[in-house]
Amino acid sequence: MNRARRPVIAGNWKMNKTASEAAQFCRDLKARLGDPLPSAPEVILFPPFTALPAVAHEMNGSAVAWGGQNLHWEESGAFTGEISGRFLAELGCRHVLVGHSERRALFGETDETCGRKVAAAVRSDLVPVLCCGESPVERDAGYTLSIIQAQLDTALMGSAEIPVVVAYEPVWAIGTGRNATPEQAQEVHAFIRQWLAGRFSPAFGAAARVLYGGSVKPDNVADLMAQPDVDGALVGGASLDLDSFVKLVRVPSA
Numbered sequence: 001m002n003r004a005r006r007p008v009i010a011g012n013w014k015m016n017k018t019a020s021e022a023a024q025f026c027r028d029l030k031a032r033l034g035d036p037l038p039s040a041p042e043v044i045l046f047p048p049f050t051a052l053p054a055v056a057h058e059m060n061g062s063a064v065a066w067g068g069q070n071l072h073w074e075e076s077g078a079f080t081g082e083i084s085g086r087f088l089a090e091l092g093c094r095h096v097l098v099g100h101s102e103r104r105a106l107f108g109e110t111d112e113t114c115g116r117k118v119a120a121a122v123r124s125d126l127v128p129v130l131c132c133g134e135s136p137v138e139r140d141a142g143y144t145l146s147i148i149q150a151q152l153d154t155a156l157m158g159s160a161e162i163p164v165v166v167a168y169e170p171v172w173a174i175g176t177g178r179n180a181t182p183e184q185a186q187e188v189h190a191f192i193r194q195w196l197a198g199r200f201s202p203a204f205g206a207a208a209r210v211l212y213g214g215s216v217k218p219d220n221v222a223d224l225m226a227q228p229d230v231d232g233a234l235v236g237g238a239s240l241d242l243d244s245f246v247k248l249v250r251v252p253s254a
């Protein structure tokens, strides 16, 4: 972690928590966090769409932000079941996840659709949190960095400097309990930062926040965040439980 970049702890709830469960979690979270410390990380919750109004209601005026887990690349139209950036922005979202590996693996998202979604997010004044990561086969074959490069090349193609956050989430570490070692994370994070510096500018690369995701827990977050290019965590399973999420939020400023 580099103190010049504000760390981020983001909770990706995936398809968990109804609106009322989310509201209760938020009330409990506010009570447990108290007044935020000046050095506290930026905290972002990514609830399911149906819980966004409840989270917005509970967290309005707090230091905790919220965002969508996905968006469509068009603003409106005949796209049954889809949600656009405008809808998220109206609910007070400032961020949106793009290209999570579950969306790529289970719902057919490609680097091309990610690129369209990144552009759509920016048009709606949302910060895209672009997820990238290699499969176990790709890692074992030594293709990790070239896969990451291809994912970034396509998803950020044609974009001028935009307020993007990149989340490195090795597919083999998501929900498996097998997280990347701090050294494995650092190698890829440094590569992503270098890519951003080359694609946009050295200043952009130096300021951009690159999060790690994949089986982050209270007992491994400090070692991961001690790496110079790891600026925070995108947390799935451990963000659903109040105790572990509170611990995760407290660790970076400890």
Ligand code: PGA
Binding pocket: 012, 169, 173, 174, 175, 176, 177, 213, 214, 215, 216, 234, 235, 236, 237, 238
């Ligand atoms: P996990 O999920 O923390 O449960 O591994 C991370 C993610 O999918 O964003």
